[in-house]
Amino acid sequence: MTRLAAVGGLLLGGAMVTQAAMASEPPGTAAVPRSAAESVVTNPGAALVEKFGAARTAGTWLDSEGRPVVGVTDEKTAEAVRAAGAVAKVVSHSMNELKSATAALRSAPRVAGTAWVMDYRSNQIVVQGDSTVSSSDWSKLTRTAGGIGSFVRMERTTGTFTTRINGAQPILSTGGRCSAGFNVTNGTSDFILTAGHCGPTGSTWFADNQAKQQVGQTVNSNFPGSDFSLVQYASGKAGASADVVAIGNGNGVRITGTGDAAVGQRVFRSGSTSGLRDGEVTGLDATVNYPEGTVGGLIETNVCAEPGDSGGPMFSEGIALGITSGGSGDCKTGGQTFFQPVGDALNQLGVQLIVAAPSGNGQGGAPASSAEPAPAATNTQSAASPGSASPGSTTPVTGGGETATLASRLTDPKNIGPGLLVLAGSMVALVATRYIRAEQDRKAYQRYYSATWG
Structure with a gap:
């Protein structure tokens, strides 16, 4: 019976090792190019806004419970929105009126240090002026806003609206330091998608201060107007783990698709200066008058950023949303940051x-690391330990920092340790039974021989 149990243990251990080896293969995590048509819907209310039109709606956002809310201009549309499963809020001004207001602001004389954004939740246009805007310029802009209507709200900010030049992995050139944002491809060559203000077409980027490790060269840059650029890898390829963005401490988040940001959505941003930070989307279609020029169509958030974070990735639930453009404040006192939407950049660049x-877990096939992505990261953020990466890519260039103990690794059913333990125990039991049986046979023979000889 012992020998039969040992043989059964060998079969069981072999099966466990085989299953663990197969489980260790990440069939669902291969990095592949995916088109913008496969973008993820982050707010179902967007479909209702499109259905009922800009004359009957005024934007959509997520409430504190994550439910889609749609601003509507009449009770009939509100009833239709509720019937579709969303929350309706009746407001005074339609999206057409809000867009008309922003058009009037764009036609006014440009004032550097100002910005405006549609605040869907308050049904207002919020015009902001930083500390560099003079009293006379602010007064002129206030008169322009007053002529538009009472739904235009004026606010002064204490910071300064600047591009965050100088990012998740740093890339450096003679023009300054920026971040690698997301890896993209045109089917032939791979590129880094980063901020356009980082450098003009022709800028050469390196992964070190000595300019010895060349990353690539900017082949397409758009700024101002928009804020995105393409850096073509010198090697032509992004390399291993091109689907991961760094979040610090050797960890990363696997990116599984693209999406449009939603007001009220919780988002994360990673940059080489201030690391991983989180916050909320506060507005869409924002316009910022940087000293270098005006950029429109941006995502406004209350996530902080600092010089050096430009071009860094913004994401949520493993979905790419934007690349860091600029903002005001810092990560000590707080501030706001604007992002170039990823989808718009991909469409215009044709990548x-x-x-x-x-994979089946909905998190891009990446297992959660033992350390949660700080700050306040949840299990919806797919942490990964991607290992080595090409210079300048958004993947950590060091190992993932394994913190699990030997005992926990051996007892983890996803590892081969338990199977090896069963195999080893079965082999010991089998050898022991053979030895015991041999000893029993030898003694029995001695007794028989002695009795026969006597």
């Missing part, structure tokens, strides 16, 4: 995001 092939 595709390199993302992880989706």
Whole structure:
């Protein structure tokens, strides 16, 4: 019976090792290009806004419970929105009126240090002026806003609206330091998607201060107007783990697709200066008058950023949303940051995001690391330990920092340790039974021989 149990243990251990080896293969995490048409819907209310039109709606956002809310201008539309499963809020001004107001602001004389954004939740246009805007310029802009209507709100900010030049992995050139944002491809060559203000076409980027490790060269840059650029890898390829963005401490988040940001959505931003930070989307279609020029169509958030974070990735639930453009304040006192939407940049550049092939867990096939992505990261953020990466890519260039103990690794059913333990125990039991049986046979023979000889 012992020998039979040992043989059964060998079969069981072999099966466990085989299963663990197969489980260790990440079939759903291969980095592949995916088109913008496969973008993820982050707010179902967007479809209702499109259905009922800009004359009957005024934007959509997520409430504190994550439910889609749609601003509507009449009770009939409100009833239709509620019937579709969303929350309706009746407001005074339609999206057409809000867009008309922003058009009037764009036609006014440009004032550097100002910005405006549609605040869907308050049904207002918020015009902001930083500390560099003079009293006379602010008074002129206030008169322009007053002529538009009472739904235009004026606010002064204490910071300064600047591009965050100088990012998740740093890339450096003679023009300054920026971040690698997301890896993209045109099917032939791979590129880094980063901020356009980082440098003009022709800028050469390196991964070190000595300019010895060349990353690539900017081949397409758009700024002002928009704020995105393409850096073509010198090697032509992004390399391993091109679908991961760094979040610090050797960890990363696998990117599984693209999406449009939603007001009220919780988002994360990673940059080489201030690391991983989180916050909320506060506005869409923002316009910022940087000293270098005006950029429109931006995402406004209350996530902080600092010089050096430009071009860094913004994401949520593993979905790429934007790349860091600029903002005001810092990560000590707080501030606001504007992001270039990823989808718009991909469409205009004619490239595709390199993302992880989706798996059954909904998190891009990446297992959560033992350390949660700080700050306040939840299990919805797919942490990964991607290992080595090409210079300048958004993947950590060091190992993932394994913190699990030997005992926990051996007892983890996803590892081969338990199977090896069963195999070893079975082999010991089998050898022991053979030895015991041999000893029993030898003694029995001695007794028989002695009795026969006597």
